[in-house]
Amino acid sequence: MSTADRLIESTRELLWERGYVGTSPKAIQQRAGAGQGSMYHHFTGKPDLALAAIRRTAEEMCAKAEELLSAPGTAMDRVAAYLHRERDALKGCPIGRLTQDPDVMADPALRAPVDETLAWLRERLARVLEEGRERGELDAALDPRATAATIVATLQGAYVLARAAGSVRPFDQAITGVLGLLTAHVRPTE
Amino acid sequence: MSTADRLIESTRELLWERGYVGTSPKAIQQRAGAGQGSMYHHFTGKPDLALAAIRRTAEEMCAKAEELLSAPGTAMDRVAAYLHRERDALKGCPIGRLTQDPDVMADPALRAPVDETLAWLRERLARVLEEGRERGELDAALDPRATAATIVATLQGAYVLARAAGSVRPFDQAITGVLGLLTAHVRPTE
DNA sequence: GTCTATATCAGGATAGAC
């Protein structure tokens, strides 16, 4: 892995663990095993490096979600697979957490990938639900867009609850709860 | 308002806007119109002041929730009232956001009120749902604890979506969505 | 490309005068 890559990976980890405001160039360099000069040779500064890191994380996240949501199976199966996918609940969402970072939200360039990722995810889930409705798997009364927003929000909020509690328990409960609520909208197979 | 009170109020605002890591003693003092000496006279340092601020915010939040959740009406009415209560979605939750602050999570004293508030809220909502079930308002199949976790998570996550989008739209959709899902569990009145 | 030196400013606090 090149030095530039190691710098990006270290930044990704630190942004996840400590956020943008809580991450210093020095900490990034140390974790990457790179010197100051090296970092400022490859990147113009902290925002530039953060942008590269955030973009990479955003892409990975969308790719992973797309894989699960475009798999074969009913809409409900795919949503459940997405929600049950392996996650480190206590670490939180590497994209969602940036939403609480004042300096990220203040910089349009840094904010854009965060906005786009979450918007894409809602949109993608809405399409899955819409498909389920069209196929008659799901109740016609179910609002795809609103429900998609609820699913993404539940996931994001479940991370918050897990971190507050220092336990995955409330995370699992929130996921169980939303899937339970959704189940009531699954139409019986003929 | 006393100087100590102004310091606490300024800290509450700044913690909400910028988080713990992003809030400096100097910024607190300036907003409160107090000098350094004044701040260090009333509080031992930033963590001490933050603790006072977080506790006050936590208490207010629980009091507000209790007011709405203990009001007369069906379980569904009260949950809806709580979810629809006036909120500045773009500002996020002043308690939930602390969950993303590494220094807050690392300090047991600062973390405790965050943990307790969110745990209490889940518990309180679970009781409301349980009551609804006992009264026959809600479907017996509904799991009160899991559903309560889902409701709190949806709210917390809805803030994340609103902030990412820079719009209250996804917040409203998430709330609409979860209430829609819940509605399917309301039993018809005899 | 990477290193070391240097610079500036902010964070977070202490000390002692008033």
Add this chain to the structure above:
DNA sequence: GTCTATCCTGATATAGAC
């Protein structure tokens, strides 16, 4: 109780040598 002076460290870079 509040103010000012002072202190030390870390954040975020720039400059120039190697």
